[in-house]
Amino acid sequence: MPRSVDGWPPRWLTPVPAADVRRGDGEHCADFIEALCRVTKDSVAGGAGSAIALRGWQRQVLGHLLARRPDGRYRHRQALIGVARKNGKSALGAGLALYGLVMGPEGGEVYSCAGEKEQARIVFGTARRMVEMEPELADICKCYRDAIEVPATGSVYRVLSAEAFTKEGLNPTTVLFDEVHVQPTRELWDVMALAMGARVEPLMVGITTAGVRTDSTGSDSLCYGLYQYGKRVAAGEVDDPSFLMAWWEPGDAAADHRGQDTWRQANPGYGDLVAAEDFTAAVLRTPEAEFRTKRCNQWVSTAKAWLPTGTWAACADERPIPDGAEVVLGFDGSFSNDSTALVVVEVGDVPHIDVAACWERPPEAGQDWRVPIADVEDAIREACRRWSVREICCDPYRWSRTYQILEDEGLPIVEFPQSPARMVPATQRMYEAVVNRQVTHSGDPRLARHFDNCTIKTDQRGSRIMKDARNSPRKIDLAIAAVMALWRACAPVEEEKTIEPFAVWA
Incomplete structure (x- = not known):
């Protein structure tokens, strides 16, 4: 979207129909503020007692905030x-x-x-x-x-x-x-x-x-x-x-926090409501994490984050995996309030990752929500019809009945227990591939969110990804499925399963 208004749109904006904005109260509210509200302290915005002059981006915020539906509400x-x-x-x-x-x-x-x-x-x-x-x-x-x-x-x-x-x-x-x-x-x-x-x-x-x-x-x-x-x-x-x-935040999470472009993206009032010189001085005396949080409006994790900031986004290549391509499927399943993930990785010199399907409890659903098992099984079958599936790697925990059914139908099920012995090297493989730009992904926001939620656990057996807390609501299942699938997609020939690649299944 072209920026016809300085500072607008922000990095993330939920959709609002233009007609709802036009029929809303945003302009009325903006006029009220400019007519009756005054600057209370001397600042870059104006002297104390002067009338407030709303910027274009502030009027846009009010317009979207006070939009009205066709029924007038x-x-x-x-x-x-x-x-x-x-x-x-x-x-x-x-x-x-x-x-x-x-x-x-x-x-x-x-x-x-x-x-x-x-x-x-x-x-x-x-x-x-x-x-x-x-x-x-x-x-x-x-x-x-x-x-x-x-x-x-x-x-x-x-x-x-x-x-x-x-x-x-x-x-x-x-x-x-x-x-x-x-x-x-x-x-x-x-x-x-x-x-x-x-x-x-x-x-x-x-x-x-x-x-x-x-x-x-x-x-x-x-x-x-x-x-x-x-x-x-x-x-x-x-x-x-x-x-x-x-x-408002930088479009690139790894953007240089010392750069003016980064400051502009996170500060719609940069050089106007807030002086540019203030940033130049503050960045010299403020720790990076604090500067990113307060001045760049970025979430900086205090946990043991897994991937360096911005490295996942840098691997984005928004293309679909073509039908018939040789792939490995990664599956991480749950039954109730956790998510269930099916990830596809295209086999090649630079593997490509995409989401085949994902089931998460809808916001309006109750705590007794359950994963639709039949839909999951059908999605796996459909993936095997669409691509040439070398393997379907999955943790046998809880889903053994489904795996047995699909294996009996001839699908190439490969058990991948999420033990430290397997997850430590698989986690390291994914880390190296992302940091060194040796893998691409579709840019799916669900995949990005699950990767962003991962933290790292390190013990005498090595490092592997996990949630930041056992009962955390942050989902990481797509990341786990991708880690498993990439490991198998990159496995040397002698480590591969002897089964022939599963051509289009019918």
Whole structure:
């Protein structure tokens, strides 16, 4: 998409029909902010007391956020806006909160939330100062320490912090979460989402920079979970028109964090709302991990990450594996809430990896969801019809019945127990192939996500990939299946199974 507006679009943007944007309230909200909201502190954006002048990319954010469906209702109920520090997040959030307070329904309840009350007061304090500086707002609003009230409509804007157990009974219309990445758990987010259920057009917006991937429970942090979910919606893996994500980050995860192109991609206000000279100075005195997180808006794992940053993306070659090609299939199966993966690797001097099929519990499914075994078996059969399958390598754990059925039908099943003796050399083979650009892949976002979720375990038997925690919701099954399949696809002739390559099966 050509950039007709500086700083737009972001790296990740969930789809919104242009017609929904046009019929929405984005322009009205932007006009409200520019007419009634003022700069509260001297900054690059302007002197204190001057009228806010929204940038084109900020108007685009509001247009997408406040889009309306053909039936006239707001399209979104939840949103995540991710942008690096010093790009005007607080002012935009404060203006949006005041718009919800003044222009929202009678009896509206607007809340600023954060991990700590002092953090929540940043956006609220900016909004209160805007009211105090604008006579038209001051005439209709009453300001208190932790609340702003509009007596004529009975609407109120309050500050909340992370003690979620005290928030039952609220009935919010607009919720602003500042710096979602510092939420200790997802409890407050879930409480507020549930509380909005009785409202006709509620909106909950998280405005944040990147942060840590895990929370205090060891699970995916709220912010990282929303980010991962938003990427799936943006990539078309999940159809959820009620969720919006606009997230700025470098297009190449391994981009030089010292480069101006990297800074521009992660900072739509670069050279405008945030001074270019500030980056030049900060990069000299800030550790790379912190600079990437706060200034480049990138997720930097504190775990023992497996692949070096950006190396997987550098191997992308978005081409399909042609029908009839000689391949190895890798299968990693589960039955319930984990994922089940079928990966295909084209045999050749530079093997090519793609996803044949993947089954993951849909977001709306309950905890009793089960993998459709018959569909899995049919997908394996279909892969054997499409390609010349040398082997189907799979861990015999739990799926022995399926393997026996398929082997009885003549399919080339090869057991690949995921023991250290097998997974250590297979993991090393994949690592070397990726780092040295000796393998390509289709660029499938599911495959990228599973590889990104891998961490490395090292003991006296060697290093192998694993989840970062036993019950982690992050899936790695496509990566495991790819590791197994690549190992077998690259096996020397003397190590190969003696069975003839399985020509198109019928």
